[in-house]
Amino acid sequence: MSIRSVFPVAGRPVALLLAGVAVAASVLVAPGHAQAAPVCDQPKPPPICFEPPDPDPDQAAEGSFEVIVGANGGVVVSGWARDPDTDAPAKVRVRRNGTQVAEFTANDYRYDVGNHAYSRTLPAAPAGQQTVCLAAVNMYAGAPHQAAETPLGCRSYTAGLYTVGVDPYTTADTQHSAAVEADSHAWGSTVVSAYQVGRAFDGGSTNIGFAVSRDAGLSWTSDVLPGLTVAGGGTHQRASDPVVAYSARWDTWMVGSLVFDGGGGTGIMVNRSWDAGGHWTTPTWAIGNDGAEWDKEWIACDNWTSSPYYGTCYLTVTKMTGYQVELAKSTDGGRTWMPVDGPRPATNGSYPVVRPDGAVVVLYGLNGRVGSFTVTGGGTGWTGPATVSNGSRYDVPDLRDVSVVSADVDSTGRINAVWHGCRAATGCAWNGIVQATSTDGRNWTVSEIDTCPDTALCAATHRFAPTITADPQTPGRFAIVFNDLWSSGVSVRYLSSTDGGGTWKKRTTPLTDVMPLTRMPDTSQGRMLGEYLGIATANGTVVTTFPVAAAPAGGQAFAQTMSTYTPLGF
Numbered sequence: 001m002s003i004r005s006v007f008p009v010a011g012r013p014v015a016l017l018l019a020g021v022a023v024a025a026s027v028l029v030a031p032g033h034a035q036a037a038p039v040c041d042q043p044k045p046p047p048i049c050f051e052p053p054d055p056d057p058d059q060a061a062e063g064s065f066e067v068i069v070g071a072n073g074g075v076v077v078s079g080w081a082r083d084p085d086t087d088a089p090a091k092v093r094v095r096r097n098g099t100q101v102a103e104f105t106a107n108d109y110r111y112d113v114g115n116h117a118y119s120r121t122l123p124a125a126p127a128g129q130q131t132v133c134l135a136a137v138n139m140y141a142g143a144p145h146q147a148a149e150t151p152l153g154c155r156s157y158t159a160g161l162y163t164v165g166v167d168p169y170t171t172a173d174t175q176h177s178a179a180v181e182a183d184s185h186a187w188g189s190t191v192v193s194a195y196q197v198g199r200a201f202d203g204g205s206t207n208i209g210f211a212v213s214r215d216a217g218l219s220w221t222s223d224v225l226p227g228l229t230v231a232g233g234g235t236h237q238r239a240s241d242p243v244v245a246y247s248a249r250w251d252t253w254m255v256g257s258l259v260f261d262g263g264g265g266t267g268i269m270v271n272r273s274w275d276a277g278g279h280w281t282t283p284t285w286a287i288g289n290d291g292a293e294w295d296k297e298w299i300a301c302d303n304w305t306s307s308p309y310y311g312t313c314y315l316t317v318t319k320m321t322g323y324q325v326e327l328a329k330s331t332d333g334g335r336t337w338m339p340v341d342g343p344r345p346a347t348n349g350s351y352p353v354v355r356p357d358g359a360v361v362v363l364y365g366l367n368g369r370v371g372s373f374t375v376t377g378g379g380t381g382w383t384g385p386a387t388v389s390n391g392s393r394y395d396v397p398d399l400r401d402v403s404v405v406s407a408d409v410d411s412t413g414r415i416n417a418v419w420h421g422c423r424a425a426t427g428c429a430w431n432g433i434v435q436a437t438s439t440d441g442r443n444w445t446v447s448e449i450d451t452c453p454d455t456a457l458c459a460a461t462h463r464f465a466p467t468i469t470a471d472p473q474t475p476g477r478f479a480i481v482f483n484d485l486w487s488s489g490v491s492v493r494y495l496s497s498t499d500g501g502g503t504w505k506k507r508t509t510p511l512t513d514v515m516p517l518t519r520m521p522d523t524s525q526g527r528m529l530g531e532y533l534g535i536a537t538a539n540g541t542v543v544t545t546f547p548v549a550a551a552p553a554g555g556q557a558f559a560q561t562m563s564t565y566t567p568l569g570f
Contacts, residue, residue, distance in 0.1 A: 058145040059084040061136035063092070063106065063116070065153035068132060069189050070216030072540040073569015074121040075159075079152065081106040081136035082116040091137040092118060093149065096130055106136075127160030157218035158566070161512060164545060165211040165222040165562035167197040169231055174198040174206045174238075177552065178521035179562045181530030182545040185244040185253075186538035187303075189216045190276045193534045193545040194242035194255045195562050197224065198231070199521045204238030204260040207231045209562070212277035217543035217566045225271050227282030228257055234283070236269075237261050245299040249311030250333025253277060256286065256299045256315065264293035268317055270334050286315055286337040287328045293320040296404070299334075300352040300360070303472075307358035309378040314340075314360050316350035325350045325364055329379050342382035345371060349404040355413045361441035367403045368392040368421035368434070374441050388436050388444045393421030394428040394462060396485060398517060400525040401431070401464045406532055408470035408478065414439050416478050416501045418466040423448060431462040433482060437501050449480075449504055451495065461486045463493075467533040469542060476500040477570045479542045481511075481535045489514035490529065492546050496570045511565040512548055519549035521558055529560075542568040 063081030070076070081090040089107035093100055101123050110117035122132065135149035167179045175198065182195040191213045198206025207229045211222040227234040236259040245254045253273040258265040267288015271280045288294045297317035302309050313330045315337060325347060327340040350364040360375040368391035373384030393403045407417035417436045422428040423446060433449040452458040462485040471477035479496040491510035497503060520527040534545030545564050552559040 058138070058140040060146040061090055061138045061150040063090065063136040063150070063152050065134040065155065068155040068157065068215065068218060069539060070218050070541040070543065070567050072121065073542070073567055075125070075132075075157070075218065075567060076119060076121050077132065077134060077155075078117075078119040079134070080110065080113040080117045081152065082113070083136070083139035085140050088139060089115065090139060092152070093135045093137060094122060095133045095135070096122070096125060125159040128158065129156065130159050131156045157215075161548070161563055161565050163548070163561045163563050164193070164213075164220040165195060165197075165209050167206075167209070167560075168224065169198045169206045171198065171206055171231060174200040175521040175558060176206075177556050177558045178560050179209065180205070180521065180528050180547050180560065181242070181532065182534035182547070182562055183243045183532060184534030184536040184543065184545050185246050186216075186536035186543060187246045187248065189539045190214050191217060191536055191538050191543045192244050192246070192253050192255075192277050193562070194225075194244050194257075195530075195534070195545065195547075196240060196242065199523065199528060200238060201523055203524070204240040204258075206238065208239050208242045208255065208257050210255060210277055211545065211562060213538075213543065214276065216538040216541050217564055220564070221277075222562075225255060225257070225283070226280055228259065228269060228271065236266070240265070241296060243298050245301050245313060245334075246303070247301040247311060247313055247333045248303040252333035254299060254313070254334040255280075256297050257283070258294060258297060264320060265295050267294050268297045268315065270299075270337075272334050284335070286330075286334075287317060287326060287339070294318065295320055296349050298351050300354050302354045302358060304354065304356040304358070306356050307354070309358040312378055314352050314354070314375070314379075316352050316362055318348040318350065322346075323348070325362070327362070327375065327379070340375065340379040342375065343373075343385070345373065345385045347371065351405045351407050351417070353407050353409045353415055355409055355415070355441060356411060357413065359441060361409075361415055361438075363388065363405045363407050363417050363436075365405060368419065368428075370405055370417070370419065370436065372441070372444070383442070386442065388417070389423065389434065389446050390425050391421050391423045391434060392426055392428050394431050396431070396462050396464070396526075398526045399464075399485065400523050400528040400531070401462070402525070402531050403431075403464070404531050406467040408468050410470040410475050410477070410500070411472055412439070412475045413441075414475070414500055415441060416468055416470065418449075418468050418480060420462075420464045420466055420482070430458055431464055432458070433463050433466045433480065435501055449495065451493070451504075451506065465529065465531060465533055467535050469535045469537045471537045471540065471570065473540065477537070479535065479537070479568070479570060480504075481533050481544045481546060483529060483533070484510065486514070489516050491515065492533070492548075492565075494544070494565075494568060496542070496568075498570050511544070511546075512563075515549040519551065519558065520560060542570065544568065
C-alpha cells in the first residue's frame, strides 16, 4: 500500500491516504507562502507530510575577503562573492574606516569559484590607519528575506609614513634608539629589509635588525638576527653593512653582514631563512675570518630562469689588505661559498647585478669615481675593468655621506646605476644624483638626473644615498629613493621612471618631514642615516625602508627608527 502526501493549497482540503484509509483535513492558510499541515507528528513511520519548499526563496549573499596587498602603486583587495539566487555577478561594497568608498562587481574568472572572483584597486587613501571592510550585496529582486549585505571581513593597514622597526637595545657601548642604513629585497609580494640597530660612534652596530612584509609593504613584523653579535646570542662584538638577497631556485632569503671583533671588519657572515624571515639560521662564514680586514659587501642572486646559471648567488666585497674587490659564489642557496678568481680591481664599494643571460656586471667605486667589470660563465670569465665615470662629490660637513653605487637590472637586461656627486672630476658645487645606464653591461651613458631645476636652490641643497630598484616584470620601470639635505635638515624623497631612466617623475612632496642633523646618531665621519636606503619592487609597487629621526623624548638621546611610506607607484 502506498503512502503519499499532497501539498496543501490555501483554503482547500487535503486528502491523505494512510494504510488504505482516506483522511480529510482542512488547512486554513493565510495568503502568501504555503504552510505545512500541522499533523506531521507521526514518529513511525516517518512523517507523511513536511514543510514544503518556499516557491520563491531568498538566500544570503556569500563570499570571502581573502587578500589585501600593495600592487601597482595602490592597494588591491581580492576574493570572491556571489548570490546563490542568481547566476548574475554579485556586487561588493567597500567601506574604509566606516565610510563607503567603492562598489564593484565580482565577475572575474577563477577556477574554483567560476566567474565570481574579484581583484580590485581601491581609491587612494589619506595618511594614517585604514580599516577596509567588504560586504557582498544581496541581489534578490523581490522583498528580501535575508540581510541586505553579507560581511566578508575587514583588514587594516597604514597609509603614508609609519615605523616598521626599532632599535631594541640599551647596551652602554653604542648609541641607542638609533636604527640606520637599510637594504631591501622583494620577491612576489614579500619584502625583507635589514638594517643596523644601535650604531656605534667608531663603527658597526649592536646587531642587525630585520623587518618583513608579506603584502607588498602594507603590514610588517620585525626582530633582530640570531647568533650574529653578542647581543643576539653570537660571538662577534658588532655588525654592519647589512644586505638582503633571495634565491628563487632555492627559495631562500639571505642577509649578509660585516662582523667586527675589535678594530675593522673580520669578514662576511650570512643568515638564511626558508620562510621569508619567520625563522633565521645562525650565521655561517661566506668570506673572511682569515685575519684580514674586509669592507662593503653585496650579494646578488641569479633569479632569471633564462640563465644557464639560474640559482647561483654572487658576493662581492673589498679586502682592505691589498685594497681589492673579492668575489665569491654559492650554488646551494647561500649555505656554502667558494672564491672566484679573476683580475680584481683595486677599489671599494662594489655592487653586482645579474643580467637575464647570466652575466654578472659589477659596478664599483666611491665618491663619484665608478668603474665596472663583467663576470661570465658562472664565474669562469672576466671582462674589464672599464671606466664608467671620473666624477667627484662635495663633502658635506658634519654628515656621513660616503657616495656608493646602487644599481638594478630590468627584464631586458638594461642596467641603471646611481650615486651622489657630480660628473666633474673636481669642484662639485653640490651633490646631485648621477646616473649611468647600459643595455649590455659594457657601454655606459652617464648623465645627471634633474631633481632640482632651480640652480640657486640647488646650490644650497645636496642629494645623497640614492638607491634604485627595477621592476623585474615590466621593462623600463625604475624608482629611486634618496636623502635631500637643505640647510641643516634632511628629508627623504622619491623619483620614478617608466622609460628606462630617460625621464624621471618627481614626487612633489617629500616622504618625511625635515629631520635636523642633531637628531641623528653620531659617527667618526659625521651624523648618520646610512650610505644606502631600502627600496624594492614588490607586486608592481615600490616598497621603501629608511631611517626617520624624530624628536627624542623621555631622556633619550635619539629616536631614530626604520620606517616606510606606502603605497608608492611608478
